[in-house]
Amino acid sequence: MLSDLARLVDTVQREKNIPRDVLIEVLEQAMVAAGRRRYGLERDLEAQFNEDLGEVELFEFRTVVDDVGDDELEISLDLARVADPDCEVGDSLGIKVGIEELGRIAAQTAKQVIIQKIRDAEREMTFNEFKDRKGELITGIVRRFEKGNIIVDLGRAEAILPKREQVQTETYRQGDRIQAYVLDITRASKSPQVVLSRTHPGLLMKLFELEVPEIYEGIVRIEACAREPGHRAKIAVSSMDRDVDPVGACVGLKGSRVQAVVQELRGEAIDIIPFHPDPARFIVHAIAPASVTRVFIDEHTHAMELIVPDDQLSKAIGRRGQNVRLAAQLTGWRIDIYSEARHAEVTEAARVELNRIDALNEEQVEIMIRHGFRSAQEIFDAEAYELASILEIEDEEGEVVINQAETVLDALILEEAERRRLGITDEPEVEEVAEAAPATASEDLPPAADGDLPPEADEAAQAAPEEDLPAAPEDEAAQAAPEEDLPAAPEDEAAQAAPEEDLPAAPEDEAGEE
Numbered sequence: 001m002l003s004d005l006a007r008l009v010d011t012v013q014r015e016k017n018i019p020r021d022v023l024i025e026v027l028e029q030a031m032v033a034a035g036r037r038r039y040g041l042e043r044d045l046e047a048q049f050n051e052d053l054g055e056v057e058l059f060e061f062r063t064v065v066d067d068v069g070d071d072e073l074e075i076s077l078d079l080a081r082v083a084d085p086d087c088e089v090g091d092s093l094g095i096k097v098g099i100e101e102l103g104r105i106a107a108q109t110a111k112q113v114i115i116q117k118i119r120d121a122e123r124e125m126t127f128n129e130f131k132d133r134k135g136e137l138i139t140g141i142v143r144r145f146e147k148g149n150i151i152v153d154l155g156r157a158e159a160i161l162p163k164r165e166q167v168q169t170e171t172y173r174q175g176d177r178i179q180a181y182v183l184d185i186t187r188a189s190k191s192p193q194v195v196l197s198r199t200h201p202g203l204l205m206k207l208f209e210l211e212v213p214e215i216y217e218g219i220v221r222i223e224a225c226a227r228e229p230g231h232r233a234k235i236a237v238s239s240m241d242r243d244v245d246p247v248g249a250c251v252g253l254k255g256s257r258v259q260a261v262v263q264e265l266r267g268e269a270i271d272i273i274p275f276h277p278d279p280a281r282f283i284v285h286a287i288a289p290a291s292v293t294r295v296f297i298d299e300h301t302h303a304m305e306l307i308v309p310d311d312q313l314s315k316a317i318g319r320r321g322q323n324v325r326l327a328a329q330l331t332g333w334r335i336d337i338y339s340e341a342r343h344a345e346v347t348e349a350a351r352v353e354l355n356r357i358d359a360l361n362e363e364q365v366e367i368m369i370r371h372g373f374r375s376a377q378e379i380f381d382a383e384a385y386e387l388a389s390i391l392e393i394e395d396e397e398g399e400v401v402i403n404q405a406e407t408v409l410d411a412l413i414l415e416e417a418e419r420r421r422l423g424i425t426d427e428p429e430v431e432e433v434a435e436a437a438p439a440t441a442s443e444d445l446p447p448a449a450d451g452d453l454p455p456e457a458d459e460a461a462q463a464a465p466e467e468d469l470p471a472a473p474e475d476e477a478a479q480a481a482p483e484e485d486l487p488a489a490p491e492d493e494a495a496q497a498a499p500e501e502d503l504p505a506a507p508e509d510e511a512g513e514e
Contacts, residue, residue: 027114030114034109034110038106039097045061055099057096059097061092062093063093064089065077075093083095123187126157126193127193134184136181137180137181138159138180138181141176142175142176145174147163152178154194158194160196166199167229169230169231170198180198180203181206183196183200201226203265204233204270207265208257212250221239224330224331225330226329229268232326234271234329236275273286283333287308287323287327290308290323291309292306293308302333303334303336305336305338306336310339312339316337317337324337347374349374354368357401359400367390376412377409379402379405380406383398387401
């Protein structure tokens, strides 16, 4: 027949799913802590669980000696042989201590130790259970809300969905089912150990792996993923089998597969694009739905310039720069977008400036422009061996080009200073209007492509041709608001609408007629 303590151990084992040997070890440690609280820390105490009796026995160990010097750690040979006739000097003798003698305070200490040790055992089990599930999907039930964080019940453990990992457009109520990405497993002592996320790109990838068998089997592979949680996402896929279309496999019949992912993400738009090992082709696919006419690659700065038709610029940038931002995250390249008109304008300005360097002929100027050199300053900052490699000339000739670029740069600075001295600011004002106009007229451009001002200036050139309008604002002001001509108008209107000023003469005429 089991004792009450043994029955309690079995009950806790079933409810908490803690191994029985761990619980027994907890009881033994609690008993030792209680004994030391009662008898002091110097005593050599040891607790053992008696399976036959179903109770924890506490023993105090003392060393057998001839002459006792310390009553707490030593015992005389005569007294020791009373308990064990076979003991000898130097043996360690264990004497059973009555549990009833521990007292209330020691019992309270044992209770606290048991509670703490069981909690530690639960945390360790939770960590061991979920440490291999990091980076996977997990489903739970929303239990409560704490300071903006969501506590999720996973069954035998609780997880936390921090506020920073929540999608702002999603709302949950207590009892809702939630599917999230396991972001991290910690050994925290007070908060839940399992940290979840609804904003991590891994959530999108795992949802596709769940919905698309080809991804799970490895036939279709997800190469890259970029998200703006709650709004839009881009995912690049490739196929290991030529007969399998990666994009079609992810979309599914009539869009069934991708729609299941969109529904789980609460309506987040998803663009599925084919991956290509060539960065230029990959960028062209990633910037869709806008079409690209030309791509310029700068390997040194890991940047690309995309030339798009004039009517495709806003589509390429996207709403508040969303499309180009996601494309940059997806490909890992810095992207600058120019319209064809703006690119032609910038190229022509660069051609005029570089032609002032006598050491460069027209063909070399075009080569420098194709390699991204669009000003004398950029050539001056370059190294001689770099210019020699591009132009296929000697390093000495490259030094000559740099020196002439410095001369041209000094001349440009002097010209700018002279123009400011003379107060010639017509051209800068036009440029300022061209750049400032789109910021107030359109909401699609503010954080376009990581500080890409050229696209804004270009769209401004398309949307409002300010270059032809220096005098226009004055004309429009004269037409739209004729307040400047109105000071005389009230007098005329007053003369017509209120003839009281002519009335004094009227009676005189009438009197003369009478």
